[in-house]
Amino acid sequence: MSDTFIISIVTFIYFAAAFSYLISFVFRKKPVAFIALALTVLGIIAQTSAFIIRWIHSYKLGIGHIPLANFYESVTFFSWSIIFIYLVMGVRYKNSLIGALANLFAFILLAYASLSGDMSSQIQPLVPALQSNWLTIHVISCFLGYACFAISFGTSVLYLIRQRFKKNPVNFLPEPEFLDEVTYKMISIGFVLLTLGIITGAAWADHAWGRYWGWDPKETWSLITWLIYAAFLHARLVRGWKGTKMSLLSIFGFLAVVFTYLGVNYVLSGLHSYL
Amino acid sequence: MIACTAKQIPRIIKLTLPEKNKFSDSIFGSSQIKKNVQCHKSLSDLEEKAASLLKSLVSMPVQVRKDDKSYFFSEKGRYSRMGFIFIHLSILLILGGGLIGAIWGFDGQMNIVEGKSGDTMFLYGGEGPRKLGFEVRCDKFKVDFYKTGQPKEYKSDLTILENGKKVLSKAIRVNHPLIYKGFKLCQGTYGIAGTDNFQIVVKNKKTGKETVLTLNLMEKTSLPDSKFLFAIAKFMPNYQNHGPAVLGVLIEPEKAHEMLWLFKGHNQQMKDLSFIFKDFDSRYYTGIQVSRSHGVNIVWAGCILLLVGFVLSLFFTHTKVWLRISERKDGCEVKIAASVNRNRKDFEEKLEKLVIRLQAE
Numbered sequence: 001m002s003d004t005f006i007i008s009i010v011t012f013i014y015f016a017a018a019f020s021y022l023i024s025f026v027f028r029k030k031p032v033a034f035i036a037l038a039l040t041v042l043g044i045i046a047q048t049s050a051f052i053i054r055w056i057h058s059y060k061l062g063i064g065h066i067p068l069a070n071f072y073e074s075v076t077f078f079s080w081s082i083i084f085i086y087l088v089m090g091v092r093y094k095n096s097l098i099g100a101l102a103n104l105f106a107f108i109l110l111a112y113a114s115l116s117g118d119m120s121s122q123i124q125p126l127v128p129a130l131q132s133n134w135l136t137i138h139v140i141s142c143f144l145g146y147a148c149f150a151i152s153f154g155t156s157v158l159y160l161i162r163q164r165f166k167k168n169p170v171n172f173l174p175e176p177e178f179l180d181e182v183t184y185k186m187i188s189i190g191f192v193l194l195t196l197g198i199i200t201g202a203a204w205a206d207h208a209w210g211r212y213w214g215w216d217p218k219e220t221w222s223l224i225t226w227l228i229y230a231a232f233l234h235a236r237l238v239r240g241w242k243g244t245k246m247s248l249l250s251i252f253g254f255l256a257v258v259f260t261y262l263g264v265n266y267v268l269s270g271l272h273s274y275l
Numbered sequence: 276m277i278a279c280t281a282k283q284i285p286r287i288i289k290l291t292l293p294e295k296n297k298f299s300d301s302i303f304g305s306s307q308i309k310k311n312v313q314c315h316k317s318l319s320d321l322e323e324k325a326a327s328l329l330k331s332l333v334s335m336p337v338q339v340r341k342d343d344k345s346y347f348f349s350e351k352g353r354y355s356r357m358g359f360i361f362i363h364l365s366i367l368l369i370l371g372g373g374l375i376g377a378i379w380g381f382d383g384q385m386n387i388v389e390g391k392s393g394d395t396m397f398l399y400g401g402e403g404p405r406k407l408g409f410e411v412r413c414d415k416f417k418v419d420f421y422k423t424g425q426p427k428e429y430k431s432d433l434t435i436l437e438n439g440k441k442v443l444s445k446a447i448r449v450n451h452p453l454i455y456k457g458f459k460l461c462q463g464t465y466g467i468a469g470t471d472n473f474q475i476v477v478k479n480k481k482t483g484k485e486t487v488l489t490l491n492l493m494e495k496t497s498l499p500d501s502k503f504l505f506a507i508a509k510f511m512p513n514y515q516n517h518g519p520a521v522l523g524v525l526i527e528p529e530k531a532h533e534m535l536w537l538f539k540g541h542n543q544q545m546k547d548l549s550f551i552f553k554d555f556d557s558r559y560y561t562g563i564q565v566s567r568s569h570g571v572n573i574v575w576a577g578c579i580l581l582l583v584g585f586v587l588s589l590f591f592t593h594t595k596v597w598l599r600i601s602e603r604k605d606g607c608e609v610k611i612a613a614s615v616n617r618n619r620k621d622f623e624e625k626l627e628k629l630v631i632r633l634q635a636e
Contacts, residue, residue: 063421124423124425125423125427127425127426128428128429128448128450129449129450131449132450189589192585192589195582196582199582206568206571207450208449208450208452209461209566210382210461210565210568211382211568238279
């Protein structure tokens with residue numbers, strides 16, 4: 001089986017998981033949540049196998065490298081990271097809505113990877129600049145960080161919806177305090193991972209180009225993202241901010257993540273043009 | 276940032292120092308987390324139980340007995356408080372290292388043609404040339420391509436020369452730089468510096484004799500067994516999309532010249548001679564990114580301190596628990612006070628379990 005075929009199946013598994021989580025949430029059915037969790041685990045196992053198959057396949061083509069080197073591979077890895085972070089950190093909240101969010105994001109990313117016209121799912125050879133051991137740790141830490149920010153973005157949006165319809169009796173969303181707490185937890189872990197991603201990127205740049213920081217658009221925008229989340233953590237820890245202001249800051253931070261990830265490639269050109 | 280951090284430092288240090296009021300009574304009124312329970316057990320039973328429960332929840336407690344009261348104090352993760360100082364100090368280190376680099380460091384590029392050497396780099400930002408203080412020779416440059424046409428590897432064999440003497444030889448590739456005297460030489464770009472050694476096969480159709488000429492641009496040569504002179508006037512790497520071609524000039528003394536574009540690998544005629552442009556050599560130049568950085572180690576120290584700071588403040592919690600058992604008529608009264616700097620909810624749940632176990636038979 002080819003890895004891209006498995007990925008198209010995984011796309012539907014994540015969709016089914018998101019749907020089941022939503023059903024379990026709306027109708028408060030515990031067993032459905034269990035099915036949803038099983039689907040999520042099945043999805044990530046299948047996706048991990050697709051990753052390994054693609055990795056092996058690249059060696060058979062004589063251009064062996066870890067499949068983290070082009071846009072298609074990064075989008076699929078982003079979706080994997082979201083599910084991974086959910087399983088490691090999100091499941092213990094025992095809230096189906098978080099599971100629905102994670103699976104929905106993963107589904108959207110995989111659907112985008114399969115359907116987008118400007119993305120080639122072919123295995124491409126590694127250009128000299130990417131031939132480094134730093135590639136793996138740099139990409140993994142960045143995307144695990146992005147995954148945390150994606151989940152915190154979801155909980156922040158839910159928080160705002162929850163607050164907007166406060167007086168609506170059919171409001172079945174989780175308690176605002178809970179959403180606020182999940183946002184904060186996810187951002188604090190995501191922040192550490194983003195920091196690690198920036199540091200490994202700097203170490204790599206120093207090795208490859210002789211400088212650790214060069215104000216390349218991707219570098220600049222990752223710094224902007226970092227500063228927004230640093231402001232978030234300070235607002236919370238020093239000023240004790242909670243609620244709407246924090247949700248807005250978190251949404252703002254995730255927009256910076258999206259721009260760092262996509263905008264820089266589409267709008268600005270730079271040394272990161274391959275991802 | 277410095278001001279805000281500095282303001283916090285005395286408080287943090289105070290929190291990191293060993294707790295002074297390990298066995299005070301006032302803490303049971305002032306603490307953020309408080310519990311008060313009655314147990315129908317003897318003081319000595321409870322003491323034993325409290326000690327073991329505290330040990331498993333926090334750490335081995337210290338204990339004192341004053342009259343009919345027994346005091347316990349248990350603490351863990353005190354040094355996680357230092358995480359705050361580490362994180363903020365590390366940012367200062369990184370910025371400081373960056374500043375040092377911006378003041379004393381410099382970077383630029385040097386292009387060296389294969390076989391030649393250079394001792395000067397050109398600084399980025401149009402800041403002009405700068406001597407390295409030693410010579411770099413490019414012995415060989417090689418570029419490999421994938422089948423798709425994308426570059427696979429660039430490699431420059433470099434030799435460092437001091438006063439004309441060979442000091443060190445190393446091949447550099449992208450991601451595999453050479454460091455010498457604090458200068459980092461990274462493989463950056465490459466390009467074609469020039470072409471030479473054009474090989475032209477000339478065949479005299481009358482005599483059937485074949486000659487191989489090896490020429491450089493604008494170099495006239497007489498053709499054997501004929502009155503003609505031949506030269507190459509121009510080279511195009513891809514002439515009219517038909518690949519490499521040279522402009523061959525056939526010179527007949529005191530007559531007009533005849534010119535013809537000779538495409539590589541084709542048999543073409545001028546007068547009664549046939550020409551085949553067989554091959555040529557291209558000389559590459561290697562583009563080396565040269566940087567002399569300062570303060571990098573300070574930046575890396577800052578980065579490591581930053582990560583240590585995160586680990587300390589995220590994965591460790593400073594937990595303090597005070598416990599006092601006082602004898603009453605029908606059992607004992609146990610008062611518990613506690614403080615944590617994060618994950619308060621989780622901790623309170625665990626403390627609740629401790630209380631239940633303490634009361635259990």
